[in-house]
Amino acid sequence: MTTLRNLPSVEQILQTETAAHLIARFGRPLTLDAIRFVLDDTRARFKSGLITALPLIDMLLAQAESQLTAWTKPTLLPVINASGVILHTNLGRAPLSDGTIRAMDIVSRGYSTLEYDIELGQRGSRLIHAESLLQKLTGAEAAVVVNNNASAVLLVLSALANRKRVVISRSQLVEIGGGFRVPDVMKQSGARLVEVGTTNKVHISDYEEALIESTGLVMRAHRSNFKLIGFTEEPELKEIAETAHGFGVPVVDDLGSGALYDTAKYGLAHEPTVQESLQAGADIVCFSGDKLLGGPQAGIIVGKLGQIAKIRKHPLARAVRADKACLAGLSATLLHYLKDEAEREVPIVKMMSLTLKQVKGRAEAWAVELGHGKVVEGESTVGGGSLPGESMPTFLLSLEVKSVERFLRGLRKNHPPIIARTENDKILLDPRTVLPEQEGALLVGLKNLLKNS
Numbered sequence: 258m259t260t261l262r263n264l265p266s267v268e269q270i271l272q273t274e275t276a277a278h279l280i281a282r283f284g285r286p287l288t289l290d291a292i293r294f295v296l297d298d299t300r301a302r303f304k305s306g307l308i309t310a311l312p313l314i315d316m317l318l319a320q321a322e323s324q325l326t327a328w329t330k331p332t333l334l335p336v337i338n339a340s341g342v343i344l345h346t347n348l349g350r351a352p353l354s355d356g357t358i359r360a361m362d363i364v365s366r367g368y369s370t371l372e373y374d375i376e377l378g379q380r381g382s383r384l385i386h387a388e389s390l391l392q393k394l395t396g397a398e399a400a401v402v403v404n405n406n407a408s409a410v411l412l413v414l415s416a417l418a419n420r421k422r423v424v425i426s427r428s429q430l431v432e433i434g435g436g437f438r439v440p441d442v443m444k445q446s447g448a449r450l451v452e453v454g455t456t457n458k459v460h461i462s463d464y465e466e467a468l469i470e471s472t473g474l475v476m477r478a479h480r481s482n483f484k485l486i487g488f489t490e491e492p493e494l495k496e497i498a499e500t501a502h503g504f505g506v507p508v509v510d511d512l513g514s515g516a517l518y519d520t521a522k523y524g525l526a527h528e529p530t531v532q533e534s535l536q537a538g539a540d541i542v543c544f545s546g547d548k549l550l551g552g553p554q555a556g557i558i559v560g561k562l563g564q565i566a567k568i569r570k571h572p573l574a575r576a577v578r579a580d581k582a583c584l585a586g587l588s589a590t591l592l593h594y595l596k597d598e599a600e601r602e603v604p605i606v607k608m609m610s611l612t613l614k615q616v617k618g619r620a621e622a623w624a625v626e627l628g629h630g631k632v633v634e635g636e637s638t639v640g641g642g643s644l645p646g647e648s649m650p651t652f653l654l655s656l657e658v659k660s661v662e663r664f665l666r667g668l669r670k671n672h673p674p675i676i677a678r679t680e681n682d683k684i685l686l687d688p689r690t691v692l693p694e695q696e697g698a699l700l701v702g703l704k705n706l707l708k709n710s
């Protein structure tokens with residue numbers, strides 16, 4: 258009769274050659290864990306009658322190996338983005354330039370001047386990195402970089418408006434996504450929200466009335482992810498800034514995306530630039546590093562020296578500080594703009610600047626290579642809380658497949674996973690967002706799936 262006594266011991270299993278291989282691949286402690294796990298599991302299943310025969314040692318090792326593979330499998334994997342959404346927040350927003358990756362790599366491998374002043378040979382500040390680049394690019398007096406734009410907004414409000422009134426148009430009390438709501442962030446910062454105007458109409462007199470009472474800040478938040486159309490009116494930032502300054506109150510502009518270039522150049526609507534906000538009189542402007550800038554995740558705060566100094570000194574600045582890889586990468590991305598090479602070097606700017614002919618050429622080459630599919634006209638979008646409702650014409654590879662759902666699942670199971678769109682029972686793939694170096698892997702994946710569908 259089979260009893261649990263017949264089950265091999267941990268020691269017996271460890272003496273096999275396969276176990277030695279597993280130890281070489283996964284390390285001894287984890288391999289031991291996996292073997293014990295499999296043995297415990299086998300005992301439990303045997304006792305409860307789920308199995309009546311005991312597995313052989315090879316079977317136990319195979320189970321241990323799949324356990325080890327599952328435990329060590331990364332959850333954060335690269336994917337091929339064929340969706341045509343350039344800044345896909347769920348897919349990690351902006352892919353980085355070679356120069357940016359090199360800079361992050363170099364600074365991560367060793368020690369750095371993160372908080373060390375080489376001139377003086379003493380402690381320096383991490384809050385100065387990227388500052389001179391940002392000054393040159395935007396014309397701001399000072400700059401500070403934090404972890405992301407959500408923390409930038411929280412920090413700015415906490416440092417400049419704690420327990421003070423913050424005047425904001427009702428039309429700008431927005432939710433950015435991922436639960437980031439302007440009114441909630443204000444509450445968190447200790448600022449007192451004062452809404453002016455109505456959802457669709459705000460007049461400068463609304464601001465004037467609110468500013469009669471002592472106020473800490475006037476804030477403008479960019480409506481990054483929706484459009485307000487129809488019977489609407491809102492004063493220009495310039496007018497808001499002049500009015501606020503008349504009352505001695507500074508203005509903060511949360512731009513969200515914060516492009517440094519004119520998106521109209523690529524046939525899109527004009528997204529307000531950082532330079533324009535500062536020129537219009539904003540004292541502080543904050544924006545993301547990984548939206549239209551196309552750099553690593555960061556929150557960038559630029560503006561007047563006095564206010565930036567207060568922001569730097571606030572305890573939250575320490576809590577939301579950027580790490581060295583971010584600061585190195587952001588500096589490298591900013592340098593592309595300073596050297597006027599963004600269209601060549603920054604992947605998302607490159608994607609936006611692709612001509613229709615180039616996109617069509619790639620889609621056609623895919624169709625030829627696959628011997629399958631049709632090239633059709635379509636739209637790419639910017640996404641990532643930038644340019645809501647805006648799209649740019651593109652060409653797509655349209656694939657007819659038996660089951661769209663099954664094909665999409667197959668695409669997601671590919672190594673690396675392929676993210677596509679569907680419309681009218683067709684699979685649509687947009688070459689605009691597929692990095693050139695991923696094209697080979699994309700076509701191999703598609704060929705395999707088409708063969709089996």
Ligand SMILES: *Cc1c(COP(=O)(O)O)cnc(C)c1O
Binds near residue numbers: 545
């Ligand atoms: C995207 C966005 C944020 C948040 O920026 P993250 O970089 O995602 O933290 C804040 N405000 C506005 C207006 C935005 O568009």
